[in-house]
Amino acid sequence: MDLIQYKPVGIIHSPFKTPQETPLQSKLSKGAKGEIILQPQYEEGLSDLNKFSHIILFYHFHLSKTYKLIVELSHSNSSHGIFATRSPNRPNPIGFSVVHLDCINGSRLYVTNIDVVDGTPLLDIKPFIPPIERQYGTTLGWLAEGFDGE
Amino acid sequence: MDLIQYKPVGIIHSPFKTPQETPLQSKLSKGAKGEIILQPQYEEGLSDLNKFSHIILFYHFHLSKTYKLIVELSHSNSSHGIFATRSPNRPNPIGFSVVHLDCINGSRLYVTNIDVVDGTPLLDIKPFIPPIERQYGTTLGWLAEGFDGE
Numbered sequence: 001m002d003l004i005q006y007k008p009v010g011i012i013h014s015p016f017k018t019p020q021e022t023p024l025q026s027k028l029s030k031g032a033k034g035e036i037i038l039q040p041q042y043e044e045g046l047s048d049l050n051k052f053s054h055i056i057l058f059y060h061f062h063l064s065k066t067y068k069l070i071v072e073l074s075h076s077n078s079s080h081g082i083f084a085t086r087s088p089n090r091p092n093p094i095g096f097s098v099v100h101l102d103c104i105n106g107s108r109l110y111v112t113n114i115d116v117v118d119g120t121p122l123l124d125i126k127p128f129i130p131p132i133e134r135q136y137g138t139t140l141g142w143l144a145e146g147f148d149g150e
Numbered sequence: 151m152d153l154i155q156y157k158p159v160g161i162i163h164s165p166f167k168t169p170q171e172t173p174l175q176s177k178l179s180k181g182a183k184g185e186i187i188l189q190p191q192y193e194e195g196l197s198d199l200n201k202f203s204h205i206i207l208f209y210h211f212h213l214s215k216t217y218k219l220i221v222e223l224s225h226s227n228s229s230h231g232i233f234a235t236r237s238p239n240r241p242n243p244i245g246f247s248v249v250h251l252d253c254i255n256g257s258r259l260y261v262t263n264i265d266v267v268d269g270t271p272l273l274d275i276k277p278f279i280p281p282i283e284r285q286y287g288t289t290l291g292w293l294a295e296g297f298d299g300e
Contacts, residue, residue, distance in 0.1 A: 001158040001271060004210050006242040008151040042241060045219040047231030055233075058244055060154050069195040081197030083205075083275040091192060092156040092273045094208055096246070121151060123242045125233040 008121035010038035010107075012059060014114045019063055019088070026097050026113040034099065034114030036122060043107040046125075050104045054128035055111070060121045061093035095120075098128050158271035160188035160257075162209060164264045169213055169238070176247050176263040184249065184264030186272060193257040196275075200254045204278035205261070210271045211243035245270075248278050 013035045016022040023029040036057070038046065049055065067089040072079045082090055100112040109125075163185045166172040173179040186207070188196065199205065217239040222229045232240055250262040259275075 001161075004156045004158065004271065004273070006154045006156070006244070008154065009241050011151075042219065042233075045232040045241070046234070047220060048234040049231055052234065058242075058246075069192065070197060081199055082195040083192075084196070084198040084202065084277055086276055086279075090274060091159050091195070092208075094156070094244070094274050096208075121154065123154070124240060124244050126236055127234055129236075 006060075006123055008060065008123060009042050010036055010122040012036050012057065012114070012116050012118075012120040012122050014116055014118045014120075016114075016117050019117055022117050023115045025086075026099055026115040029113045029115045031112055032114050033102075034111045034116070036109040036111065036125075038107040038109065038122070038125075040107050046104055046107070046109070049109075049125070049127065050101070052101060052127045054098055055101045055109075056126045056128050057097045057099060057111075057116070057122060058124040058126070059095050059097075059116060060123055061088035061090075061095050062119070062121055063117060064089045064093035067091060067093075094123070156210075156273055158210065158273060159192050159275075160186055160272040162186050162207065162264070162266050162268075162270040162272050164266055164268045164270075166264075166267050169267055172267050173265045175236075176249055176265040179263045179265045181262055182264050183252075184261045184266070186259040186261065186275075188257040188259065188272070188275075190257050196254055196257070196259070199259075199275070199277065200251070202251060202277045204248055205251045205259075206276045206278050207247045207249060207261075207266070207272060208274040208276070209245050209247075209266060210273055211238035211240075211245050212269070212271055213267060214239045214243035217241060217243075244273070 069082050070079050071082050071087045097115050102110040219232050220229050221232050221237045247265050252260040
């Protein structure tokens with residue numbers, strides 16, 4: 001299949017300088033603050049976004065260099081297929097995070113609960129819409145065991 | 151910034167042959183069935199995924215050829231910044247959908263509530279984890295007006 005090319009639209013800054021110190025998910029980030037610097041030519045595309053409380057960041061796991069189809073997760077002492085995990089080392093290392101949008105100043109976005117490494121290239125921003133994302137009757141697969149819920 | 155290259159890992163089949171007939175979100179798909187054909191070399195990466203009820207598909211809006219920073223939405227008679235919408239015509243046309251996983255057979259996944267055009271290139275699959283995705287105290291921005299909720 002044809003290669004697909006994307007060009008980062010900005011960069012994500014966070015307090016986390018290495019993957020090791022980066023929280024596994026935004027809920028574990030303890031309110032860490034992030035700053036997203038959008039390239040100025042895209043600023044107009046932020047119009048109306050400040051009315052949403054949460055946004056979804058799509059980004060490239062730029063530190064991911066290779067992947068395995070079966071991954072061992074250090075935090076759960078178990079191994080799983082890569083598509084049953086959120087490991088950053090994937091065939092196409094695309095990441096996404098739901099974060100709280102604090103405010104927008106020009107082409108800069110200030111967010112809370114950031115969970116990505118400082119310097120991560122931003123690919124896209126979409127509004128978070130709970131009535132779409134919230135699904136009922138879900139089961140959690142291998143995560144159910146020992147998962148601490150909310 | 152450097153270009154980022156991804157290679158599709160599979161293809162998504164759906165009953166929707168054109169963007170015009172494709173539902174705007176999975177909740178509006180009326181239970182449409184989809185079939186995802188993963189390339190066989192990635193099959194091992196599906197291990198354990200069948201224990202999740204819902205999965206997130208990441209894909210390339212392959213019919214998107216251009217974009218505007220301010221978009222007019224036909225279904226709401228309003229215009230908004232591209233990053234405050236889910237329009238497929240975006241700087242980096244990455245889409246994502248939460249769908250119900252019915253079953254997996256080898257490298258084929260059968261899903262319900264598909265909302266993408268037939269033939270869409272698949273970039274990634276991740277498990278849907280409601281305790282992560284579900285955020286409280288959200289506000290819906292411009293969507294709140296006239297949005298019919300669940």
